[in-house]
Amino acid sequence: MGHHSYEDSVKLVYKGFWILLIVTLAEVAVSLIWKLWLHPMFKNDHSWLSYGILAIPALLIIILSIYKAKYIIFEFMHMAYEHRGLAWSVLLPMSLLIWGAIAFFQEGDSWKDRRELIKDKDEQSIEEVKKTGMLDERREKETKHIF
Numbered sequence: 001m002g003h004h005s006y007e008d009s010v011k012l013v014y015k016g017f018w019i020l021l022i023v024t025l026a027e028v029a030v031s032l033i034w035k036l037w038l039h040p041m042f043k044n045d046h047s048w049l050s051y052g053i054l055a056i057p058a059l060l061i062i063i064l065s066i067y068k069a070k071y072i073i074f075e076f077m078h079m080a081y082e083h084r085g086l087a088w089s090v091l092l093p094m095s096l097l098i099w100g101a102i103a104f105f106q107e108g109d110s111w112k113d114r115r116e117l118i119k120d121k122d123e124q125s126i127e128e129v130k131k132t133g134m135l136d137e138r139r140e141k142e143t144k145h146i147f
Contacts, residue, residue: 027064030057
């Protein structure tokens with residue numbers, strides 16, 4: 001943008017504004033269609049087809065978000081006009097950040113599953129104690145397993 005006249009620069013900024021506005025409105029529209037129409041329709045259907053249909057809007061939002069990020073980085077941060085090595089030195093850490101976010105989501109989901117498993121086992125233990133009324137015998141069995 002450094003080699004453009006003022007009028008050309010203003011046109012490029014407005015062009016970027018309209019592109020980002022249209023992509024953002026498309027993301028919002030896809031989200032609202034998914035939330036108001038698709039999700040209630042397939043809420044209780046647990047078939048692979050319903051998961052595939054529900055994944056399409058999510059993939060569309062991801063693609064549109066990646067496009068917006070690319071556009072912002074290349075145009076507003078001027079990475080399109082830099083040397084390839086400098087552009088990669090900025091883009092590679094960003095891709096590692098995305099990988100880290102995906103890894104944290106996976107780890108969080110694993111922790112959630114384990115927590116639910118522990119809660120279920122605790123509820124079963126409480127129900128057993130309530131049914132038998134033998135809290136002391138249970139403690140004796142548990143201490144035998146420990147030693």
